[in-house]
Amino acid sequence: MFERVLLAVDGSDHALHAARTAADLARAMNSNEFRIVVAYDFIPPYLGEPNLQYAIDARIDDAKAIMKKAIEAVGQIPCEINTEMIEGSAAEAVLDVAVTRNSDVIVIGSRGLGTLAGLLLGSTSQKVVAHAPCPVLIVR
Numbered sequence: 001m002f003e004r005v006l007l008a009v010d011g012s013d014h015a016l017h018a019a020r021t022a023a024d025l026a027r028a029m030n031s032n033e034f035r036i037v038v039a040y041d042f043i044p045p046y047l048g049e050p051n052l053q054y055a056i057d058a059r060i061d062d063a064k065a066i067m068k069k070a071i072e073a074v075g076q077i078p079c080e081i082n083t084e085m086i087e088g089s090a091a092e093a094v095l096d097v098a099v100t101r102n103s104d105v106i107v108i109g110s111r112g113l114g115t116l117a118g119l120l121l122g123s124t125s126q127k128v129v130a131h132a133p134c135p136v137l138i139v140r
């Protein structure tokens with residue numbers, strides 16, 4: 001059970017908390033696949049050069065930094081960590097990977113980087129839990 005774990009992170013403390021829980025799950029379940037997804041925004045080409053290239057480089061650097069922090073939060077687990085950085089909507093990216101990779105469980109935070117006070121569940125979590133092809137663990 002839960003052999004293939006999919007973790008989604010956005011650089012928030014909520015997501016790092018989810019990363020630690022996903023790692024606990026992988027250790028408890030002796031999982032054999034652990035995948036981390038970071039989705040980053042599409043940059044519209046009408047930005048024009050040189051701003052376009054700066055923006056493209058900056059968001060990839062951001063995604064790499066988010067991934068690095070998540071890998072540190074995961075720590076030692078029984079299998080290798082696979083990483084995917086995907087351009088586009090976070091929920092769509094997570095759902096696509098879950099389908100393609102046949103994930104057994106998706107682990108996400110209840111909230112992310114969003115600033116809307118009082119929101120119990122962010123829009124990414126809502127969409128993922130509504131459309132997921134597998135169980136979803138929403139970490140609080």
Ligand SMILES: Nc1ncnc2c1ncn2[C@@H]1O[C@H](COP(=O)(O)OP(=O)(O)OP(=O)(O)O)[C@@H](O)[C@H]1O
Nearest residue numbers: 008009010039090109111112113114122123124125
């Ligand atoms: N860009 C992303 N890439 C990967 N996972 C993400 C991304 N954005 C959010 N997530 C995952 O979804 C969880 C919940 O974030 P969500 O975006 O739903 O909440 P929010 O940012 O507080 O609200 P909203 O985005 O609706 O303003 C995060 O903790 C993370 O696990």
Ligand SMILES: [Mg+2]
Nearest residue numbers: 112113114122
């Ligand atoms: Mg968000």
